[in-house]
Amino acid sequence: MQILQPGTWREALEMKTAHPEAVPIAGGTDVMVDVNFDRLRPAAMLDLTRVPELTAWEREDGRLRIGAGVTYTRLIADLGDELPGLAIASRTVGSPQIRNRGTVGGNLGTGSPAGDGLPPLFASDADVELASTAGTRVIPVAEFVTGPKRTALREDELIAAFLMPPAAGPQQFAKIGTRNAMVIAVCSLALALWPEERRVTACIGSAGPTPIRATEAEAFIAGVLEERDLWLAPDSLPESAARRFGELVEGAARPIDDVRGTASYRHHALGVLARRTLTWAWEAHRCG
Amino acid sequence: MRLNVTVNGEPREVDGVWEGESLLSALREHLDLPGSKNACEQGECGSCSVYLDGALVCACLVLAGQAEGREVVTVEGIADGEELHEIQRTFVEAGAVQCGFCTPGLIVASHDLLRRNPRPTDPEIREALAGNLCRCTGYEKILDAVRLAAERLS
Numbered sequence: 095m096q097i098l099q100p101g102t103w104r105e106a107l108e109m110k111t112a113h114p115e116a117v118p119i120a121g122g123t124d125v126m127v128d129v130n131f132d133r134l135r136p137a138a139m140l141d142l143t144r145v146p147e148l149t150a151w152e153r154e155d156g157r158l159r160i161g162a163g164v165t166y167t168r169l170i171a172d173l174g175d176e177l178p179g180l181a182i183a184s185r186t187v188g189s190p191q192i193r194n195r196g197t198v199g200g201n202l203g204t205g206s207p208a209g210d211g212l213p214p215l216f217a218s219d220a221d222v223e224l225a226s227t228a229g230t231r232v233i234p235v236a237e238f239v240t241g242p243k244r245t246a247l248r249e250d251e252l253i254a255a256f257l258m259p260p261a262a263g264p265q266q267f268a269k270i271g272t273r274n275a276m277v278i279a280v281c282s283l284a285l286a287l288w289p290e291e292r293r294v295t296a297c298i299g300s301a302g303p304t305p306i307r308a309t310e311a312e313a314f315i316a317g318v319l320e321e322r323d324l325w326l327a328p329d330s331l332p333e334s335a336a337r338r339f340g341e342l343v344e345g346a347a348r349p350i351d352d353v354r355g356t357a358s359y360r361h362h363a364l365g366v367l368a369r370r371t372l373t374w375a376w377e378a379h380r381c382g
Numbered sequence: 383m384r385l386n387v388t389v390n391g392e393p394r395e396v397d398g399v400w401e402g403e404s405l406l407s408a409l410r411e412h413l414d415l416p417g418s419k420n421a422c423e424q425g426e427c428g429s430c431s432v433y434l435d436g437a438l439v440c441a442c443l444v445l446a447g448q449a450e451g452r453e454v455v456t457v458e459g460i461a462d463g464e465e466l467h468e469i470q471r472t473f474v475e476a477g478a479v480q481c482g483f484c485t486p487g488l489i490v491a492s493h494d495l496l497r498r499n500p501r502p503t504d505p506e507i508r509e510a511l512a513g514n515l516c517r518c519t520g521y522e523k524i525l526d527a528v529r530l531a532a533e534r535l536s
């Protein structure tokens with residue numbers, strides 16, 4: 095096995111072009127488990143932890159551009175105010191040890207439907223920036239994740255960054271698991287309010303082949319808020335509307351039975367999570 | 383391959399490390415530092431917790447080569463020679479050590495907590511130690527040990 099250790103982004107891209115078979119490794123919290131258990135024996139590994147460009151974040155045209163190598167710990171510390179939904183999700187990842195190493199770039203690279211970083215990205219219509227020596231392309235995260243642990247990343251490409259707007263209103267994330275730490279989500283839900291655009295977005299995690307935007311539920315609740323003029327004169331949400339929103343989220347899920355839970359439990363739990371996160375976010379919006 | 387790494391303040395150089403080896407394995411098998419324990423090799427148990435450039439990590443999930451030129455502090459580096467660190471003493475006093483397999487990882491993780499937050503609340507202690515499993519103590523005595531260390535250190 096060869097270990098490639100680029101010290102700059104340019105060098106990383108050149109090495110990836112020269113060694114398309116090299117497996118990138120960032121925090122290693124997914125990759126090393128497979129290496130330790132003999133499930134992965136690549137001819138080469140490309141260590142991205144010495145590439146300074148990947149651990150930077152900046153503002154770009156009103157959005158945040160966050161390097162693929164920014165850890166969950168740093169996301170929480172540096173960007174918790176601007177990306178509260180992603181920060182809540184980050185706090186649920188693994189343990190302090192995992193959050194100190196694990197990155198959203200790695201979460202995207204793995205592309206697991208249970209990746210906790212993904213639903214907040216979907217709910218904010220984030221883009222993913224991919225690069226190779228041939229150039230850069232920016233694609234919506236929903237096009238990047240193509241199936242369970244399948245992504246649109248080409249062999250010669252690396253994930254440079256993801257881009258998302260700072261929160262324009264309250265955001266929430268909720269996850270079901272057997273304990274409060276160290277769990278792969280049984281199912282999860284990310285929700286965001288965009289008061290200026292009068293929109294509510296919601297994305298289901300771990301209950302389908304990819305994260306799933308609950309578009310019908312989003313349209314329904316936007317309609318209710320519009321009809322009752324609630325964005326302008328924020329009053330409590332009618333309970334029936336929150337319940338219906340939950341049912342529509344539940345209906346959008348495409349879960350399977352597996353060791354972590356049954357499909358019917360996931361449907362039920364998502365309805366509950368949807369109702370709760372919507373109510374929390376709306377109350378936060380209402381009470382300023 | 384050859385690995386150069388500063389461990390517990392001492393620059394070390396070892397040969398014969400396999401490229402796919404974890405930092406945990408390099409520490410235990412090549413650097414004669416068996417304090418960090420190997421229990422799961424998948425980041426679940428925290429028995430291999432060490433500092434890598436000052437951050438608490440699971441050594442089993444760090445590729446040895448990723449530690450090249452970096453600073454590692456293991457549980458062996460927490461004590462001052464033969465003199466136990468206060469956190470180690472309170473673990474003994476509180477009865478927080480039974481079989482002891484989880485202890486090195488819990489010592490390093492508790493050290494990291496008290497360094498960042500000298501007077502943690504109980505929920506903060508639980509959160510900080512959520513990545514460290516113990517099969518023996520039931521955790522209560524571990525919480526006692528951390529509370530006692532916090533009291534004595536501040």
Ligand SMILES: Cc1cc2nc3c(=O)[nH]c(=O)nc-3n(C[C@H](O)[C@H](O)[C@H](O)COP(=O)(O)OP(=O)(O)OC[C@H]3O[C@@H](n4cnc5c(N)ncnc54)[C@H](O)[C@@H]3O)c2cc1C
Nearest residue numbers: 120121122123124125187188197200201203209210253425
């Ligand atoms: C004990 C434990 C608990 C966990 N808990 C959670 C959890 O609660 N929620 C959760 O979502 N995940 C969890 N995970 C999984 C893992 O921590 C996350 O998926 C994490 O985001 C992976 O990031 P990483 O930097 O460690 O990725 P790595 O393991 O380094 O890489 C993951 C994948 O992405 C690729 N990759 C990484 N960076 C790039 C790049 N820049 N360009 C191209 N490809 C790249 C790699 O080749 C690999 O395929 C857990 C893992 C462990 C071991």
Ligand code: FES
Nearest residue numbers: 422423425428442
């Ligand atoms: S051996 Fe590393 S976490 Fe268990």
Ligand code: FES
Nearest residue numbers: 480481516517518
């Ligand atoms: S004392 Fe035995 S595992 Fe903790």
